[in-house]
Amino acid sequence: MEQAISIALSRQMTLRRAMDIVANNVANANTSAFKAESPIFSEFLMPGAKADDRTGLNNAGALSFVLDSGTKRDLSEGDIEVTGNTFDVAISGEGFFAVQTPDGERYTRSGHFGVDQNNQLVTQQGDPVLSAAGAPITINPDDGVIEIGRDGTIAAGETTIGRLGVVNVDNPAAMKKTGDNYLETDQAAVAIENPTVMQGFIESSNVKPVVEMTRMIEVMRAYTSTQKTINKMGELQQSAIRQLGREPR
Structure with missing residues (x-):
């Protein structure tokens, strides 16, 4: 479960980076010749780390995290x-x-x-x-x-x-x-x-404000959804600890 939380946190970190980029685009919508940017994300497989296999079928797989690889600049000409x-x-x-x-x-x-x-x-x-x-x-x-x-x-x-x-x-x-x-x-x-x-x-800037605002909403929704997942896993973890901590009758 801790591994799942770590993966979700890696997703949140990249979403925060995406939000920073979108916000910067919106802030420069009226900056002459400004070029819009977008984040580049990639999959990162944790070396040697495996997800638990509780089925007995040996289906354990490598843990996959989200990695902020860089930024892509849109070089198209503005109006x-x-x-x-x-x-x-x-x-x-x-x-x-x-x-x-x-x-x-x-x-x-x-x-x-x-x-x-x-x-x-x-x-x-x-x-x-x-x-x-x-x-x-x-x-x-x-x-x-x-x-x-x-x-x-x-x-x-x-x-x-x-x-x-x-x-x-x-x-x-x-x-x-x-x-x-x-x-x-x-x-x-x-x-x-x-x-x-x-x-x-x-x-003029090649930023399209309507597109950037749509992206901002998408990032916010993804971030909120990930946070709900983290909270749920935290609750399950606390519940498991309480169950294990009970004295046997």
């Missing part, structure tokens, strides 16, 4: 929304913007940019957006109206300022989150030769 802001840019198709942070180079799909006091193109966190050459992009407000071409080229009138660095890696799903909608990777980032960049647009 492209019009903002009309000069420094809002969205990537249509594959690719990430390269950003220089105090902790090293990071990557993001969120193109909600601005210009700081040093006239550098920066993210909402104040980190410089890198050009295709890997350098910060400086924009002089006196140069005139800023236009960003479909290939990421930034120009002011007849003057070309630079080109946004749009890169990709072999396995985007393996990139790790670092916070602030940034990703990091040990993979070599390769510049995309012909990216599609849209000025005055922003990529």
Whole structure:
């Protein structure tokens, strides 16, 4: 019975992890270019552990637990929304913007940019957006109206300022989150030769709130059902102890 309770507890632990992921998705439903995540669970067979065989038919089997194996990120593109802001840019198709942070180079799909006091193109966190050459992009407000071409080229009138660095890696799903909608990777980032960049647009989150709320309800029900099972097994265990503890007549 203790083994059964342990298995149920392993299920509850993974359900709590699933709830955390769903809650994070819901919280970022309005975060630009946020990618929804889902948990990955797998079966774990306890080495050497066997369930009791009380039938005499030698049907004892290995104990199977639930294991939280990781997280899967949905890399599908979110809706492209019009903002009309000069420094809002969205990537249509594959690719990430390269950003220089105090902790090293990071990557993001969120193109909600601005210009700081040093006239550098920066993210909402104040980190410089890198050009295709890997350098910060400086924009002089006196140069005139800023236009960003479909290939990421930034120009002011007849003057070309630079080109946004749009890169990709072999396995985007393996990139790790670092916070602030940034990703990091040990993979070599390769510049995309012909990216599609849209000025005055922003990529929205690909989270589907209705789907996530449905998942939240499913997780809550599964957690409650498992808790009821644990409580029932606990009651049976206490009943058995009371029966065994009675003095023989």
